[in-house]
Amino acid sequence: MDSSTTPPIGAITTENAQLDVTLEQLKKLVSPRAFTGETMLLNMGPQHPSTHGVLRLLLELDGETVISCVPDIGFLHTGIEKTHEGKTYLKGVPLTDRTDYLAPMINNLAYCGAIEKLMGIEVPLRAQYIRVILAELTRMNSHLVWLGTHALDIGAMSMFLYCMREREDLLDVFELVSGARMMSSYFRPGGLWRDVPPAFFDLVKKVLDVFPARIIEYERLLKENPLWKERTIGVGVISKADALAFGMSGPSLRGSGVNYDVRKAFPYSSYDHFDFNVPLGSNGDVYDRYRCRLDEFPQSLRIIKQALDRLPEGPVMTDDRKIAPPPKHEIGTSMEALIHHFKLWTEGFSGPNADVYFAVESGKGEYGVYVHGDGGPKPRRLHFRAPSLCNLQALPRMAKGALIADLVGIVGSIDIVLGEVDR
């Protein structure tokens, strides 16, 4: 073989090119200096302690300064959206737990909300309130894992274990209501799987009692710590306009001072019944994002307290028998109930030929579910608007000119979960 015409191994040629980008385009992701050896290309991840899962970052470094940062995602792609197309609307719930696995209940809420909107179902008030309580507990759960890992990234290792200690209390609540600590799948289109057990209220009250003191503990460790402030203030700054342009949402957006919270802007599940504030930052740096999330803890507790106090009695599932499975005792006595049970468990309920979008505020930002129904019992197409993915887009902008140590802090501060980024 003539070696002069053979392309080097691994080169993208016109024959084997599968990508719709050219090598030249890819080369533009890093500066020309990377090809002269002047700067160093460092492959950070997908197996790296602080990329929060399997994020791969291609870094171009000048010494320790980041010249360019190219996120490469897809290592945790599990095809959840595609899998939904083969599942009935009811059977899709457990899949949503696995997108943002730190906030399963909020994902359940978004998915069930979308299905309810598609089907035009009214959810009983009690179910709505319990959903709010559990969603806020989930938000705290998500923020606790974020705080622990973020502090660990910046070197404050004890914080991680304190957060895990408190998370236990929350997971106990989830286990009590759903039987599972992480993949709870507790919400159903139309309401809840079942009413909460009586012990639920004691456990939630315990959380309400214990947490304020714990939050003070977190604040004492970090809030005014000069080392912490030195590492976070003025690092990873993103302006209001940029944050909006990148489609950021949640605390990462509010850290830049944009007052957008789905719970306030488009209230769902009776969020408008409760008083709470949305903490805002101003500088858009790592410290402000940290403050926004930490200040959400007391607000979540406030919402939970109000919902517990005003929790109405009543059913927790819609009485529409076309959607909600009939109770066991009816099946033995009513022919209709038996037929409904059979239909629901064999083919599921059919939705209209319509498109809906339903968004909730998850711990990370606007978590939206887009359902394209085709008239049958399964969605034709289902898409998640994942806040982690949108927030991650802004990383290269924030990381430009930062040091490696800062980059780790910035990745932590946008609070990504790779299960949600890749889905």
Next chain:
Amino acid sequence: MSILLETILKAVMFVVLALAGFAYTTWIERRLISRMQSRIGPNRVGPQGLLQPVAEGLKLIFKESITPAQADKFVYMLAPMLAVIPALALFAVIPISNHSFFNLAGGVDTAVLYVLAILGTAVYGIALAGWSSNNKYATLGGLRAAAQVISYELAMSLALVAVVLMAGSASMNVIIEKQLPGNILGWFIFRQPIAAALFAITALAELARSPFDLVEAEQELTAGYMTEYGGMKFALFFMSEYVKMIALSGLFTVFFLGGWSGPFVGDSWPLGLVYFSIKVLLCLMVMVWVRATLPRFRYDKLMAFGWKRLLPIALANVVITAALIAFGVPGYK
């Protein structure tokens, strides 16, 4: 001939003590930091987990020794030794009791200089390990180590200049004697608080312990300079870190906490050993405490901290100490 034999015996004793201390320092650190973090820590192997270090040592010995294909093999092998030997050599000048058997070379007039010289060479092991592994993370770790040591060595030396000025000698024996007069206030930590603080900070930096652990910051550089090391070679780096921890705690004790001194120590020498151990243990516990509490410095801030804050303070401290001694202020004469 008997002097040679005695010296060899003493040296062996010090090495054995240092290695036993290394094993149990890891145990103390893990148990203590677990308490601080509301965990339990290793408690399965032996009573209270006391045999844990033995188990881990055995495990590491039996690990396959892998050398990366592209590594510089000779330097790669050499680096762990270069890291551990200076750490052990530090013990030569630390008198751990007033009995002469527990004092190898503490009476040498250049003991303080010896300490600084040995500490300066300790970084070669780390820098060479980072360079020879042919791994970008390891290289960054090695570079950080070199930069860190340069930034902190001067401040540490100047902190010790104040101690030497106070004692009028660079011999460890004299430094301890000068702290003896009667009460606890004779300790240099009370007469030289700034020097003590500077030495404590720079010692942490020298050790690459939290909050200065950016040489091996696992969240940034995976494991830094030791990323490519495994088995016994990895254990040697750990050994060097922990032996250095004990050695620098010992030095802090000698320089600022009156060494082996304590009540009734003149009557029986084992008491000196006990006092010294207690003081070293306290220093070690403070290091663990710091590690459980503080976030990590950033590379550039660390350099700025060393050059722009610690160095001027250390210089001013030397000048002030010299002035106080020259004017014969009580307590400084």
